[in-house]
Amino acid sequence: MKKQIILAAAALALLGACQKKGVTTTDTDKTYRISGKINNMTTGKVYLDELGEQAFVPKDTASINKDGTFVMEGTVTEPAIYKLAFDNQEGIMLVVDNQSIEITADSGKVAQTYSVKGSKDSELIKELNGIMQAIQTSSMALNDRFQKASASGNQEEMKKLQDEFLAIQRDNQNKLKAFIKANPKSVVSVYTAGNILNLDEQFPFVDSMATAFKTTLPASKYTKALEARLSQMRATALGSVAPDIKLPSPEGQEVALSSLKGKYVLIDFWASWCGPCRQENPNVVRMYNKYKDKGFEIFGVSLDQDRGKWLKAIATDKLTWPHVSDLKGWESSAAGLYGITAIPQTVLLDKEGKIIAKNLRGAALEEKLASLLK
Numbered sequence: 001m002k003k004q005i006i007l008a009a010a011a012l013a014l015l016g017a018c019q020k021k022g023v024t025t026t027d028t029d030k031t032y033r034i035s036g037k038i039n040n041m042t043t044g045k046v047y048l049d050e051l052g053e054q055a056f057v058p059k060d061t062a063s064i065n066k067d068g069t070f071v072m073e074g075t076v077t078e079p080a081i082y083k084l085a086f087d088n089q090e091g092i093m094l095v096v097d098n099q100s101i102e103i104t105a106d107s108g109k110v111a112q113t114y115s116v117k118g119s120k121d122s123e124l125i126k127e128l129n130g131i132m133q134a135i136q137t138s139s140m141a142l143n144d145r146f147q148k149a150s151a152s153g154n155q156e157e158m159k160k161l162q163d164e165f166l167a168i169q170r171d172n173q174n175k176l177k178a179f180i181k182a183n184p185k186s187v188v189s190v191y192t193a194g195n196i197l198n199l200d201e202q203f204p205f206v207d208s209m210a211t212a213f214k215t216t217l218p219a220s221k222y223t224k225a226l227e228a229r230l231s232q233m234r235a236t237a238l239g240s241v242a243p244d245i246k247l248p249s250p251e252g253q254e255v256a257l258s259s260l261k262g263k264y265v266l267i268d269f270w271a272s273w274c275g276p277c278r279q280e281n282p283n284v285v286r287m288y289n290k291y292k293d294k295g296f297e298i299f300g301v302s303l304d305q306d307r308g309k310w311l312k313a314i315a316t317d318k319l320t321w322p323h324v325s326d327l328k329g330w331e332s333s334a335a336g337l338y339g340i341t342a343i344p345q346t347v348l349l350d351k352e353g354k355i356i357a358k359n360l361r362g363a364a365l366e367e368k369l370a371s372l373l374k
Helices: 120-151 155-182 187-195 203-216 221-234 275-294 307-316 333-338 362-372
Strands: 030-039 045-051 056-063 069-076 080-086 091-096 100-106 115-117 246-248 254-256 264-270 296-302 345-349 355-358
Touching: 030 080, 030 091, 045 069, 056 069, 080 187, 091 100, 091 120, 115 120, 120 155, 120 187, 155 187, 155 203, 187 203, 187 221, 203 221, 264 275, 264 333, 264 362, 275 296, 275 362, 345 362
Parallel strands: 030 100, 264 296
Antiparallel strands: 030 069, 045 056, 045 080, 080 091, 100 115, 246 254, 264 345, 345 355
């Protein structure tokens, strides 16, 4: 469940938006001009919205002429990602800077037919969009096959499709990495590295690219945002010693994560109000009962605020491992320490307290534990 709107694919989501215009020019502002012709569109508005941290922010608007043409001019302070949207809910993504951009497209199929001139970065967004659409198409097709196999109870086919899905995921991540490496001077690459790649799995690659971005795009807000995320993640990257957590147990006594060294420990971030967490609990209980006598322990960290509901969930779901919580919800000190913005999330530690895996659940977690605790 999400703490906030996650924008991993926001650069591809074309949503309708309102408009607000009013720009004050400063010495650092850069002027832009966006002109276009949308065939078979004879009326309406075109909106320019900047991609913010959690939502699109209205920037500019213009009227569409009877011949489908439009022009908008204004200022920006730095190259940034924007959405150009129309009244019919269609739209495209652009990078707007100190430049003159020309757009052509067909109404009804804007995303499929548009061309852009005058902005290399905007061309890169179009290329990225093609990569992401291919990823989505292959994933949906595989999911359809998995659902059919599941409905028929074909366990062998389900396992085969799971392996195929993991292979496709690896291939998709490699395609995105190749795109980023090929365009180290583009804000599109910085955004892709920080918001579309799986940072937990691709941390070494993204960390190395962040070093390059600090040279090629040191002043970009995307570079600064990426560095802020990585700074937090470095403390909990794979191979690092897990930061210690010391919080009250249900009995009110402080329990430290470090007290469990000598066992493989699964830090389980959850909450009584989190539906997916509660749905996963029976699987976790089963695995705990199977491996608890073989050197495996769970350290439950709750993001609850209501003590009563927390304790009731522990009892109802029969969660017999150590639990802690400061009952501060998303403001939990442990959640902040580990950069938790969605639950359920898990972090697996080896006997020395080093992080060896993240976000393992279900069959993936059981397979990992089986390999560790033979």
